[in-house]
Amino acid sequence: xxxxxxxxxxxxxxxxxxxxxxxxxxxxxxxxxxxxxxxxxxxxxxxxxxxxxxxxxxxxxxxxxxxxxxxxxxxxxxxxxxxxxxxxxxxxxxxxxxxxxxxxxxxxxxxxxxxxxxxxxxxxxx
Numbered sequence: 862x863x864x865x866x867x868x869x870x871x872x873x874x875x876x877x878x879x880x881x882x883x884x885x886x887x888x889x890x891x892x893x894x895x896x897x898x899x900x901x902x903x904x905x906x907x908x909x910x911x912x913x914x915x916x917x918x919x920x921x922x923x924x925x926x927x928x929x930x931x932x933x934x935x936x937x938x939x940x941x942x943x944x945x946x947x948x949x950x951x952x953x954x955x956x957x958x959x960x961x962x963x964x965x966x967x968x969x970x971x972x973x974x975x976x977x978x979x980x981x982x983x984x985x986x987x
Contacts (some may be wrong), residue, residue, distance in 0.1 A: 869875060917951050 865872075865875070
């Protein structure tokens with residue numbers, strides 16, 4: 862092992878190996894694929910239960926209808942995922958990029974500071 866110089870110690874990409882990152886990506890893709898497969902199975906089960914209730918216990922509906930309904934359900938799921946990204950959260954009492962969150966007794970720069978407020982009732986400057 863060798864000693865690193867000043868820049869080497871502070872290099873955030875020092876020791877990065879693209880092959881290990883590729884393995885991480887493959888693992889996440891496999892997990893997502895398994896999740897999608899599970900969701901499709903759950904949707905098919907719900908669809909079959911719904912059809913069994915509508916058609917009676919012993920009858921089975923056409924596969925084409927199941928596939929059409931499944932495609933519609935997939936489209937709804939995709940739209941809902943896209944809607945999550947479209948959410949715009951409103952910032953609370955911020956002017957130019959300050960922190961968000963609950964603000965109680967803190968002031969914004971445009972507000973007058975409390976020590977500059979004239980609290981004297983009998984003052985000429987009301």
